[in-house]
């Protein structure tokens with residue numbers, strides 16, 4: 328006799344099905360370090376959307392394209408090719424601009440000082456949001472940025488909104504820059520972070536804000552491992568919730584898992 332087969336989804340299918348994890352928040356809260364570790368733990372792809380805005384900024388600066396010269400900015404968006412390449416040695420995803428790795432340059436202060444101005448340009452946002460949606464269409468991604476849970480993937484199954492006190496964030500950024508031999512005064516970094524927070528959260532197009540269903544994570548007094556565990560616990564709770572719903576035949580009423 329044939330084994331009985333069924334086409335209806337099994338509980339484990341729901342638990343195994345890949346999800347989108349959106350990590351939004353202020354600059355230098357530890358979003359990318361946390362997102363990278365969570366992605367590695369789950370075998371998911373990690374996408375640093377801030378790197379993409381930085382890449383457009385680098386491209387425009389290198390060609391002396393004024394940020395308010397819309398026709399040239401639009402042409403640049405048409406020509407530019409942004410991708411990520413995995414560095415086998417470090418395991419890091421490195422940003423490539425027109426096929427060339429530009430990871431270190433996009434992290435420099437000169438880019439940090441201009442990137443918020445570039446990321447307010449609606450044409451830039453439309454182009455990058457569309458690319459990010461394509462990158463995550465098969466799900467199984469951890470994406471960090473400012474508008475992932477609100478605009479790029481409003482249906483993300485897990486949404487985290489990270490914050491931390493500005494001095495702590497500035498010290499972390501200063502240490503990151505020092506490792507790359509760029510020595511910047513703490514005050515300059517604090518000022519840059521405050522300015523970017525302001526521009527990022529007051530811009531008209533997809534401003535930085537916590538999605539109603541995002542879980543708040545204040546990292547001021549947290550170590551990276553604790554942040555990673557916090558997110559992984561939300562992921563497990565979410566997957567468990569899905570598999571329980573599959574068993575009971577219930578409906579998903581809280582797709583992002585907020586408050587779990």
Ligand code: DC
Nearest residue numbers: 354376377380442446472473474523
């Ligand atoms: O995460 P980061 O500091 O590398 O991001 C650089 C800038 O890019 C940040 O100041 C705002 C912008 N950004 C954005 O507007 N939307 C995103 N999804 C990610 C970054």
